[in-house]
Amino acid sequence: MNALRSAAALACMMLFLAAPLALGGEAAPVGEDPQIEQRMVNLATDLRCLVCQNESLAGSHAELAEDLRKEIRALMKAGKSDKEVIEYLTTRYGDFVLYRPPFKPITYLLWLGPLLFLGLGSGFWYVTLKKRRALKDTPVDEKQLAAAAQLLDEKQ
Amino acid sequence: MIPELGHFALIVALLLAITQSILPLYGAQKGNVILMSVARPAAQGQFVFVAIAFGCLAYSFLTNDFSVENVARNSFSQLPKVYRFTATWGSHEGSMLLWALILAVWTTAVSVFSRHLPDDMVARVIGIMGLVSTGFLTFLLTTSNPFLRLLPAAAEGRDLNPLLQDPGMVIHPPMLYMGYVGFSVAFAFAIAALLSGRMDAAWARWSRPWTTVAWAFLSFGIALGSWWAYNELGWGGWWFWDPTENASFMPWLAGTALIHSLAVTEKRGAFKAWTVLLAITAFSLSLLGTFLVRSGVLSSVHAFATDPARGAFILSFLVVVIGGSLALFAWRAPKMLTGGRFNWFSREALLLSNNVVLLAALGSVLLGTLYPLLMDALGMGKISVGPPYFNAVFVPVMVPALFLMGIGPLTRWKGDSLPDMAARLKWALAVSVATGFLLPMTLKGFNPWATLGIALAVWIALSVLIGFRERLMHTQGGLLRRLGNLPRGFWGMQLAHFGIALGVAGITLVANYQTERDVRMNVGDHTELAGYTFTFQGTTEHPGPNYRAARGTIEVSRGGAKLFDLHPEKRIYNAAGMPMTEAAINYSFTRDVYVALGEPLDDNATTWVVRIFHKPFINWIWIGALFLAVGGFMAASDRRYRIAVKAIAPANAAVQGA
Amino acid sequence: MKRWLPLIVFAVLVGFFAKGLFLNPREVPSPFIGKAAPAFTLPLVGAADKNFSPADMKGKVWLLNVWAPWCVSCRQEHPVLMQIAQDGRVPIVGLNWKDKDREADALLNKAGSPYTSVPDDLSGMVGIDYGVTGTPETYVIDQSGIIRMKHVGPIDPDVWKDKIEPKLKELGA
Numbered sequence: 001m002n003a004l005r006s007a008a009a010l011a012c013m014m015l016f017l018a019a020p021l022a023l024g025g026e027a028a029p030v031g032e033d034p035q036i037e038q039r040m041v042n043l044a045t046d047l048r049c050l051v052c053q054n055e056s057l058a059g060s061h062a063e064l065a066e067d068l069r070k071e072i073r074a075l076m077k078a079g080k081s082d083k084e085v086i087e088y089l090t091t092r093y094g095d096f097v098l099y100r101p102p103f104k105p106i107t108y109l110l111w112l113g114p115l116l117f118l119g120l121g122s123g124f125w126y127v128t129l130k131k132r133r134a135l136k137d138t139p140v141d142e143k144q145l146a147a148a149a150q151l152l153d154e155k156q
Numbered sequence: 157m158i159p160e161l162g163h164f165a166l167i168v169a170l171l172l173a174i175t176q177s178i179l180p181l182y183g184a185q186k187g188n189v190i191l192m193s194v195a196r197p198a199a200q201g202q203f204v205f206v207a208i209a210f211g212c213l214a215y216s217f218l219t220n221d222f223s224v225e226n227v228a229r230n231s232f233s234q235l236p237k238v239y240r241f242t243a244t245w246g247s248h249e250g251s252m253l254l255w256a257l258i259l260a261v262w263t264t265a266v267s268v269f270s271r272h273l274p275d276d277m278v279a280r281v282i283g284i285m286g287l288v289s290t291g292f293l294t295f296l297l298t299t300s301n302p303f304l305r306l307l308p309a310a311a312e313g314r315d316l317n318p319l320l321q322d323p324g325m326v327i328h329p330p331m332l333y334m335g336y337v338g339f340s341v342a343f344a345f346a347i348a349a350l351l352s353g354r355m356d357a358a359w360a361r362w363s364r365p366w367t368t369v370a371w372a373f374l375s376f377g378i379a380l381g382s383w384w385a386y387n388e389l390g391w392g393g394w395w396f397w398d399p400t401e402n403a404s405f406m407p408w409l410a411g412t413a414l415i416h417s418l419a420v421t422e423k424r425g426a427f428k429a430w431t432v433l434l435a436i437t438a439f440s441l442s443l444l445g446t447f448l449v450r451s452g453v454l455s456s457v458h459a460f461a462t463d464p465a466r467g468a469f470i471l472s473f474l475v476v477v478i479g480g481s482l483a484l485f486a487w488r489a490p491k492m493l494t495g496g497r498f499n500w501f502s503r504e505a506l507l508l509s510n511n512v513v514l515l516a517a518l519g520s521v522l523l524g525t526l527y528p529l530l531m532d533a534l535g536m537g538k539i540s541v542g543p544p545y546f547n548a549v550f551v552p553v554m555v556p557a558l559f560l561m562g563i564g565p566l567t568r569w570k571g572d573s574l575p576d577m578a579a580r581l582k583w584a585l586a587v588s589v590a591t592g593f594l595l596p597m598t599l600k601g602f603n604p605w606a607t608l609g610i611a612l613a614v615w616i617a618l619s620v621l622i623g624f625r626e627r628l629m630h631t632q633g634g635l636l637r638r639l640g641n642l643p644r645g646f647w648g649m650q651l652a653h654f655g656i657a658l659g660v661a662g663i664t665l666v667a668n669y670q671t672e673r674d675v676r677m678n679v680g681d682h683t684e685l686a687g688y689t690f691t692f693q694g695t696t697e698h699p700g701p702n703y704r705a706a707r708g709t710i711e712v713s714r715g716g717a718k719l720f721d722l723h724p725e726k727r728i729y730n731a732a733g734m735p736m737t738e739a740a741i742n743y744s745f746t747r748d749v750y751v752a753l754g755e756p757l758d759d760n761a762t763t764w765v766v767r768i769f770h771k772p773f774i775n776w777i778w779i780g781a782l783f784l785a786v787g788g789f790m791a792a793s794d795r796r797y798r799i800a801v802k803a804i805a806p807a808n809a810a811v812q813g814a
Numbered sequence: 815m816k817r818w819l820p821l822i823v824f825a826v827l828v829g830f831f832a833k834g835l836f837l838n839p840r841e842v843p844s845p846f847i848g849k850a851a852p853a854f855t856l857p858l859v860g861a862a863d864k865n866f867s868p869a870d871m872k873g874k875v876w877l878l879n880v881w882a883p884w885c886v887s888c889r890q891e892h893p894v895l896m897q898i899a900q901d902g903r904v905p906i907v908g909l910n911w912k913d914k915d916r917e918a919d920a921l922l923n924k925a926g927s928p929y930t931s932v933p934d935d936l937s938g939m940v941g942i943d944y945g946v947t948g949t950p951e952t953y954v955i956d957q958s959g960i961i962r963m964k965h966v967g968p969i970d971p972d973v974w975k976d977k978i979e980p981k982l983k984e985l986g987a
Contacts, residue, residue: 024680024691029673030754030765037674046544050947053455053840054398056542059391061755063912064947067938092945094845099542101527106536110527114520114549121512129505132426135497433820440824453834464835471831479828482821489817526830533833538843 036076043082044069046099047089056099159224162212163303169205169256170293172198176263176286180279184352192279196267199282202289203260210257213302214244223309226250226302232315232731234702242325243316248450248466249302251329255446256292258330258337259285266341266366273362280348281341288340291473299466315702315731324384332377332404336442338370339407342414343439346432347481350488360422360431365792367418367435368648371411372788378404379781390737390752392672392769394777397546399456402525403445406518410438413514415788416507424569426495426504430511433485440478447474453529499571506564513557520549558612558660561653562619566626584622588615599669609664616657620650648791655783662776673768676757686770688749689713695726695753695761703727705738706761708753712742724753724766747772844945844953844964851878851953851961852943856933859910860919866907866933868959875987877906877978878953879929880941883917885949891968892925898974899928904987907931911949912938954978956985 031037041058049060057065068089075085089097101107176198183191213226217240222228230250231243245254263285270278296302345363349355381404386394395401414434420427448454451467498504524541531539562584563577592611596603624639627646631638673685677692684690691711698707705727712719722740729736739752747770754765846852855867868878879895881888899906908929910918913936922932935941944953947966954963963981965973 024678024682027675027677027681027683027692027766029675031674046542048540048542050842054396055391059393064938067942071939071942091845092942093947094538094843094945096538096540096842099540100544100548101539101541106531107527107539110523110541110545111549113523114516114553117516117519118513118553121516125505125509125512128508129500132497132504133499135494429817437820447831451831451835453831453837453839455839467835471828471835474831475828478824479821482824486817486821526827528839529834529837530830532837532839533830538839538841 031073033073033077036073039076039082040069040072043085044072048097048099050093050097057097158212158215159221159303159305162209162216163301165205165208165212166293166297166303169202169209169260170290170297172202172205173286173289173293176202177283177290179283180286181283181351184276184279184283187276189275192275195279195282195286199260199263199267199286202286203264206253206257206260206293210244210253213250213253214241217241217244220313221309222311222313223305223307224302225304225306228306228310228313230316231313232702233312234730235313235316235321236701238326239316239321242320245329246316246320246325247302249296249300252292252296252300253302254329255333255337256289256296258333259289259292259340262334262337262341262370263289266344276352277345277348277359277362280351281344284344284347285340288344288477291477295466295469295473299463299469313731315729318703318727318729318734318736319388321702322384322388324380324388328377328380328384330377331373331380335370335372335374335377335411336404336407336445338366338373339411339435339439339442341370342367342435343481346435347484349432350481350484353488353491355428355432355492357422357425360418360425361797363435364415364418364422365794365797367411368415368788368792371408371415372785372792374404374408374411375781375788376785378408379778379785383778386774387739387741390739392739392750392752392767392771394774397521397524397543399454399525400445400449402521402546403441403448406521406525407438407441407445409514409518409521410434410441413511413518414438416510416514420504420507421495424495424498424504426498427508428492428495429485429489432489432492434511436478436481436485440474440481443470443474443477447471448525454525496570498569501567501574501577502571503564503567503569506560506567510557510560510564513553513560517550517553517557520553521546524549555608555612558616558656561656562615565623565649565653566619580622580626581619584615584618587618588612596668603668606664606668609660609668613657613661613664616653616660620654620657623650643794643796645791645794645796648787648789648794650787651790652784652787655780655787657780658776658783659780662773662778662780665773666771666777670769670771670774672770674754675766675768676763677766678763683766683768685768686747687714688719688770690751690766690768692764692766695764698725700727702731703729703736706753706756708740708751708764708766710740710751710766712749722749722751724751726753726756743775745775748774841966842945842947844961846945846953846961847964849961851955851959852940854933854940854943856909856935856940859913859922859932859934862934866931868955870931871905871907871955872959873957875904875954875956875982875985877904878909878944878955879906880909880911880944880946880949880951880953882911882949883913883921884915887968888950891950891970892928894969894971894974895928896926904982905930907933909940910934910936911941911946912936952978954981954985 029037031040044058045056047057049055049057049062049065051062051064052060057068072085075088080088086098095102101110103111176195179191179198180195183189183194215221216224216227217231218237220227220231220233220240222231226247226249227243230247231240235243243250245251263282266278266281266285270281273281342363345359345366349359381401382394385396386392414431414437417427417431417434421431447467447470449456450463451470452464453467524545527541528539531537563581566580567577588611591614592607595610596606599606627642628635628638631641633641671686673683675681675683677683679692679694682689682691689712691713693709693711695706695708698705705725708724708726710722710724712722720742722742724740725738727736727738728734737752737754739750741751742749750769750771752767754767757763757765851868853868855865858864858866895906898904906929908927908931910932913934918932918934922929933940950968952965952969953961954965956962962985963978965977967973969978
C-alpha cells in the first residue's frame with residue numbers, strides 16, 4: 001500500500017513537472033520592456049538603415065542596425081526623450097539617417113512644395129474657368145445638325 | 157550559335173526600326189502614300205526579329221548556357237525551369253530586351269487595329285514608336301548587349317537573386333512594361349497630332365482606348381509589385397515609397413489624369429493642349445523611371461547594377477525624346493483651337509480640378525523622390541526622404557480628388573445645378589460621415605485618419621450606386637437586362653471608381669488597425685494576437701531545389717480549436733549563400749495573418765524570434781486594384797470604339813481630302 | 815509664355831540628372847568634419863593593460879583607420895597602409911572594430927602591422943560614436959584633435975595621392 005502510494009505520488013510529481021514542458025510557456029516579447037520596445041520600433045521605423053540604405057532601422061537585419069537598436073533601447077531606458085535619441089543619431093550620422101526630413105531652410109521647398117503645387121493648380125483652375133465662362137456658345141449650323149442626324153441613323 | 161543568332165536578329169530589328177521611323181514620318185509630311193505604307197510591314201518585321209532575339213536569350217537561359225555572360229550572372233543550374241525563363245528579364249540587359257519586345261508588340265497591335273485611321277496618322281504614330289524602338293535597340297546593342305559571350309564558359313551560374321525567385325517575377329515585370337510601354341502609343345498619337353496640326357474629337361476617340369488599356373496594365377502591374385513585395389520581402393509592409401516604386405507610380409498618376417482629360421477632349425473637344433501635354437508627360441515619366449533605376453543617380457533597393465555610362469546614354473535619349481516633344485509642344489500648342497464653354501459647376505470643371513489635384517500629387521512625389529539628388533548636386537549635403545514624408549504629403553493632397561470622385565461622374569457636361577446635386581447627394585454625405593465617425597468609435601475609439609478614410613470610401617461607393625440608380629431610372633425591362641444594356645464605358649468607370657473605394661477602405665483599415673507582436677519562441681511556447689493563439693512547434697530541415705531551409709510550424713487556433721498551420725521559412729540559397737526570409741500568410745477577405753521567422757536565438761535553432769502580424773482588410777487593396785484594371789479594360793472595349801469599318805469609310809474619305 | 819514652361823522645367827531637371835551621374839547617392843558624408851574627434855579610452859589589442867586615447871595624439875596629424883580582421887576590403891588596403899607606415903609619412907592608429915572572434919592580434923603578427931596603436935573596440939560603440947557604418951573607413955585628424963576628412967572604403971594609391979596626401983600637406987604634416 002505504501003509503495004503504491006509513493007509510486008502514485010512520484011508519478012503525480014513527474015506529471016506536474018512535465019506538464020509545463022509539454023504545454024510550453026507564454027512566449028517572451030523580444031524586447032525586455034514592451035513599452036520601450038514599442039517606442040523604439042516607432043522611432044526606428046522612420047530612421048534609415050545606413051548599411052542597406054533602403055530599409056528602415058526597425059526592419060533591417062544588418063548588424064549595425066541591431067547595434068543601433070540596442071543603443072536606442074539603452075538611451076530610452078536612461079530616460080532620454082525621442083528628440084534626444086534623434087539628436088544622438090544625427091550628431092553621428094547626419095540628417096541622412098532621418099527618413100522624415102527635418103523642417104529647415106534647405107527643406108522648406110520640400111515640405112511646402114505640395115502646398116505650393118495645390119495653390120498654383122487652384123489658381124490655374126480659377127483662371128481657366130473664368131475664361132471658359134466668358135466664351136460665347138458656338139451657334140449650331142442647321143446643315144451640321146442634319147448631317148449628324150443622318151450619321152446617327154446610319155449607325156442603327 | 158543561338159546567342160549569335162539573337163544578336164544578329166537585334167541588328168536586323170534595329171535596321172527595320174530605323175526604316176519604320178524615317179520613311180513613314182517623311183512620307184506623312186509629304187503626303188507620299190508609298191512611303192507611308194512602309195509603316196505597317198516595317199513594324200511587324202521588327203516585331204518578328206525582336207521576338208527571335210528574345211527567344212534566343214530565353215533559350216540560352218532554359219538550356220543553362222553558361223557561356224553567355226548574362227546567363228552565367230543571373231541563373232543557376234538547379235534553378236526551377238520557370239525561374240530560368242523569368243531570369244531572361246532578371247537583369248538590366250534582359251529587361252531592356254523585354255522593353256524592346258513589348259514595344260514591338262504594341263506597335264504591331266497598332267499596325268493591326270488601325271484600319272479605320274487615316275493613313276497619315278497611322279504613319280506618324282508607327283513612325284514615332286519606331287523612333288523610340290530605334291533608341292532602345294541602339295542602347296541594347298551598344299551598351300547593354302545580352303548576348304555577350306563569357307569565354308571560357310562558367311561551370312555554374314551565380315544564381316538569380318532569391319528575391320526574384322517567386323511567381324510574382326513571372327508576371328509583374330511584363331504587366332508593368334505593358335503599361336509603361338503602352339503609354340508610348342498615347343505619346344505617339346499626341347506627337348502625331350502636333351506634327352499634323354490636326355487635333356479633333358476624333359483624334360481623342362482613336363487614342364483613348366489605347367491609353368486606357370495601357371493604364372489598366374500599369375495599374376495591374378503596380379498592384380502586383382506591391383502584393384509581391386508584401387508576400388516576399390518579409391517586413392510586413394506593402395509600399396515603401398522607394399524611388400523605383402515612385403518611378404512606376406508617377407506615370408500612373410499622369411496616366412490617370414490623361415484618361416480623364418481624354419474624356420473631356422473626346423466628349424467636348426476641350427482640354428486639347430492639356431491632353432497632349434499629359435500624354436507626353438506620362439510617357440516621359442515612364443522613360444524617366446527607366447533612367448532613375450539604371451543610372452545610379454538614386455539609391456534604391458530595386459536598382460540594377462548601376463553604370464554611369466549607361467546612365468549617360470539614357471539621359472541623352474531622354475533629352476532627345478522628351479526635350480524634342482516638349483519643344484514641339486511649345487511651338488505647336490497655340491495652333492490647337494480651344495473647346496466650348498462650361499460653367500463653374502460642370503463635369504468639365506470637376507475633371508479639370510481632378511487633373512489639378514493629380515498633378516499636384518504627382519509633383520509632390522517627384523519632388524520627394526528627386527530632392528536628395530537636388531541637395532547633393534547643389535552641394536548642400538545628403539538627406540533622406542522616406543515614407544514619413546510621402547505619407548504626410550500624399551494623403552492630404554489626394555483627399556480633394558477622392559471627395560470630387562463622388563460628385564464628378566454624376567455631374568452634367570457644360571453646366572449643372574449645385575443645389576440639385578446637393579439634394580441628390582445629401583443622404584450619401586450623411587451616411588458617409590456617420591459611418592466615418594461611428595466605425596472607429598466602435599473599434600478602438602476616435603481616430604481622425606480612420607474617419608477620413610472610411611468616410612471617403614463609403615462616399616465614393618455610394619456615389620457609384622447612385623450613378624447606377626440614376627442611369628437605370630429611365631430604362632425599361634428586367635434589372636439584369638437593363639444593367640447589361642448599359643454601355644461598357646459606364647460600367648468601366650463605375651467598376652474603377654468602386655475599386656478606388658475598396659482600395660481606400662483597405663488602406664485605411666490596415667494602416668490604422670493592424671497589430672503586431674515580436675516574440676521569442678521556444679518549442680511549445682504560445683502567444684496571442686487579435687484573438688488568435690499562435691503555438692510554435694519548432695523547425696525542420698527542408699531542402700528545396702536550390703536552397704536549404706529551416707521550416708517552422710506555427711499552429712494557429714482560436715478558443716482552443718485549431719484553425720490552420722503556418723510554415724514560415726528561413727532559406728539559405730546554395731549558389732551565393734544568401735539568406736532569405738519567406739513569410740507565411742493565411743489569406744482571407746477580411747484579414748491576413750502573417751508570420752515570419754527572425755533569427756534563431758541559439759545554436760541548435762530551437763528558439764527563434766517570431767514576428768506575427770494581424771492585418772485587417774489588407775486584401776481589399778489588391779482587390780480594389782483588380783477592379784481598377786478590369787474597369788479600364790472594360791471601358792476600352794466600349795462599342796463606340798469598335799464601330800464597323802464600313803460605316804466610317806465615307807467620313808474617312810472626307811478627312812483624307814482635307 | 816507658359817507653353818515653354820514644361821520644357822524649361824525639364825531642362826532644369828536634366829541639369830541635375832547630369833550632375834547626379836557623377837555623384838554617389840550611397841556615400842554618407844560625415845557630420846564630424848571640422849568638429850572635435852569624440853573622446854574614448856580603449857585597451858590595446860594584444861596588450862590589454864595598456865590604453866589608447868585620441869588625446870595621446872595631440873600635436874600630431876594622424877590617421878584613424880577603422881578596420882576588422884573579418885573585413886575583406888581591409889586586406890586590400892593593408893599593403894598601402896604598410897607602405898605609408900614604412901615611409902613614416904603619418905602615424906596610423908588602427909581601431910579594431912567588432913572583432914568578436916579575437917583574430918586581430920594573430921592577423922597583425924602574421925601579416926605585419928602598419929599601426930602605431932591598435933585600440934580594441936569590441937562592442938563597436940566607439941565606432942558608432944564616430945559615425946562608422948562599415949569598414950574600412952579612415953579619418954584624418956589634425957594636431958588639435960579636429961577631424962578634417964573622412965574616407966569611406968579602402969585606401970588605394972590613387973586615393974592616397976589625390977585625396978589624403980594633399981590634405982596632409984594642407985594641415986602642415
